[in-house]
Amino acid sequence: MTAPNLQHLVDQARTYEPIRVAVVDAAQRVLIETLREAHNLGFVEPRLVGEPKAVAAVCQSIGWNVKRDWLVSAPTDGAMAAKAVELVRKGEADVVMKGHIHTDALMHALLDNHRGLRVPGRRVSHLFVVELRSYPKVLGITDAAINIAPDLNAKAQILQNAIDFFHLLGVDQPKVAVLSAVETVNPAIASTLDAACLTLMARRGQITGAIVDGPLALDNAISRQAAEEKGISSPVAGDTDILLVPDLVSGNILAKDLEYLAGAVIAGIALGMAAPVVLTSRSDPPPARLASLALAALMHHRMAKALSAPKPSDPTLHCAPQPEHACCPMPA
Numbered sequence: 001m002t003a004p005n006l007q008h009l010v011d012q013a014r015t016y017e018p019i020r021v022a023v024v025d026a027a028q029r030v031l032i033e034t035l036r037e038a039h040n041l042g043f044v045e046p047r048l049v050g051e052p053k054a055v056a057a058v059c060q061s062i063g064w065n066v067k068r069d070w071l072v073s074a075p076t077d078g079a080m081a082a083k084a085v086e087l088v089r090k091g092e093a094d095v096v097m098k099g100h101i102h103t104d105a106l107m108h109a110l111l112d113n114h115r116g117l118r119v120p121g122r123r124v125s126h127l128f129v130v131e132l133r134s135y136p137k138v139l140g141i142t143d144a145a146i147n148i149a150p151d152l153n154a155k156a157q158i159l160q161n162a163i164d165f166f167h168l169l170g171v172d173q174p175k176v177a178v179l180s181a182v183e184t185v186n187p188a189i190a191s192t193l194d195a196a197c198l199t200l201m202a203r204r205g206q207i208t209g210a211i212v213d214g215p216l217a218l219d220n221a222i223s224r225q226a227a228e229e230k231g232i233s234s235p236v237a238g239d240t241d242i243l244l245v246p247d248l249v250s251g252n253i254l255a256k257d258l259e260y261l262a263g264a265v266i267a268g269i270a271l272g273m274a275a276p277v278v279l280t281s282r283s284d285p286p287p288a289r290l291a292s293l294a295l296a297a298l299m300h301h302r303m304a305k306a307l308s309a310p311k312p313s314d315p316t317l318h319c320a321p322q323p324e325h326a327c328c329p330m331p332a
Contacts, residue, residue: 003138003169006131006265006291010041013294016301018045021278021293022084022093025077025101027054028282029061034289036064043297047072047093049080077101081109085116088275095296097278107146110270110277117273123147123157124272126279127165128255129295131265135222140166140174140242144251145279146270152194155244156207159198161271162242163210168302174241176202177221178214179250183232185215191246198244211235214244218254267291269299276300 003009023035026048032055038044048055052071059066072087074080080101087093096117098106110116111124118124126145129138142162147154159176166174178195185192195214202212213236219226224238245251258264265287270277276296280289 003171004136006129006138006267006287006294009129009138009169009267009298010043010291010294013043013297014041016043016297018043019094019293019297019300020045020047020087020092021095021097021296022047022049022072022087023097023099024049024080024084024106025099026050027058028100029058030284030286031099031289032058032064033062034286034293036062037286038290038293044293046070047084047087049074049084049087050099051075077105078109081106082112082115085109085112088117089115093275094300095276095278095293097293097296098280100282103145103279106279110273117275117277119272119274122272123154123161124270125158125161126268126270127162128251129267129269129291130255130258131291132258132262134262137241139222139240141251141255142242142244144245144248144255145268146248148248150247152197155194155198156201157272159210159212159242159244160207162244163207165269165271165299166241167209168299171241172209174210175236175239176210176212176214176242176244177216177236177240178212178244179218179221180215180246181217183215183217183220183227183230191215194246210242213237218243265291267295269295276303 021044023046027050035046048070049072052073055071074083084096088096111118125143125147128141128144131138140162143158150158163174178198180191180195185196192215199212199214201207213234220232220237221240227234227237255266259266267288268280270279276299278292278296280292
């Protein structure tokens with residue numbers, strides 16, 4: 001099963017009980033408007049972390065009478081981020097959502113070794129889920145917001161995070177294109193070597209649950225015709241679910257290019273932590289924020305179901321701990 005668009009995912013999220021969302025630095029009009037819509041749709045119950053008077057004033061400005069116990073007081077960016085994480089750790093919230101706070105302040109709290117949401121042995125990564133008028137289904141892009149210049153081992157972990165998330169969306173065997181500038185292995189282009197290794201790792205069971213092919217240039221990944229004209233025989237070309245980018249810079253440019261020049265709607269979520277984290281840009285429009293909340297809702301409910309299922313044998317992929325300096329606090 002594939003999701004044709006982000007609205008399809010919102011509709012799925014509405015079939016579950018509301019998630020409790022701890023919103024960090026919630027005093028932003030577009031953010032409050034999105035939360036009101038998600039609440040009216042029945043799949044979100046907010047916890048608005050920040051300066052209560054400022055948050056309440058924004059809510060009143062749009063005519064939304066919020067419950068007093070939805071307002072959670074915290075005076076500074078660091079305190080807001082820490083409080084949201086604390087709510088999740090105490091079981092008083094299910095999801096963390098980035099508000100008007102800078103990403104670096106939020107990530108510092110999320111990745112705190114003692115009071116954060118880091119899971120031992122798991123790499124934290126980011127996934128964009130993109131809806132394009134020119135593509136028949138949603139498209140994942142990873143990692144364009146957290147890991148700066150991942151090596152081969154890091155890319156394997158980032159890729160497995162994205163694959164596992166697409167399983168939660170109902171895509172049993174997502175097709176992954178490992179991107180580079182060219183579709184042939186070139187020792188002078190390190191990303192082609194990584195792509196070839198990741199493809200082989202998937203074939204030998206070190207990366208599981210997906211069909212992986214690379215290196216592929218972007219045109220070959222999304223267009224079967226382009227691949228055929230270049231003589232490329234690929235099970236992924238023209239039917240890609242996930243694009244694994246070489247590094248943060250190329251991924252971020254690709255995502256923003258699609259958003260601002262191709263009219264894409266882009267939802268964003270951080271993976272690999274103990275709870276879903278909605279990691280959007282402060283400039284994102286309401287549809288992107290709403291879709292991101294839907295991703296978090298599906299992840300929360302379906303991850304709980306997956307964890308209660310019988311456990312498979314241990315994966316063969318070695319997962320090194322994620323050092324904090326390997327994460328990029330993108331100022332968004």
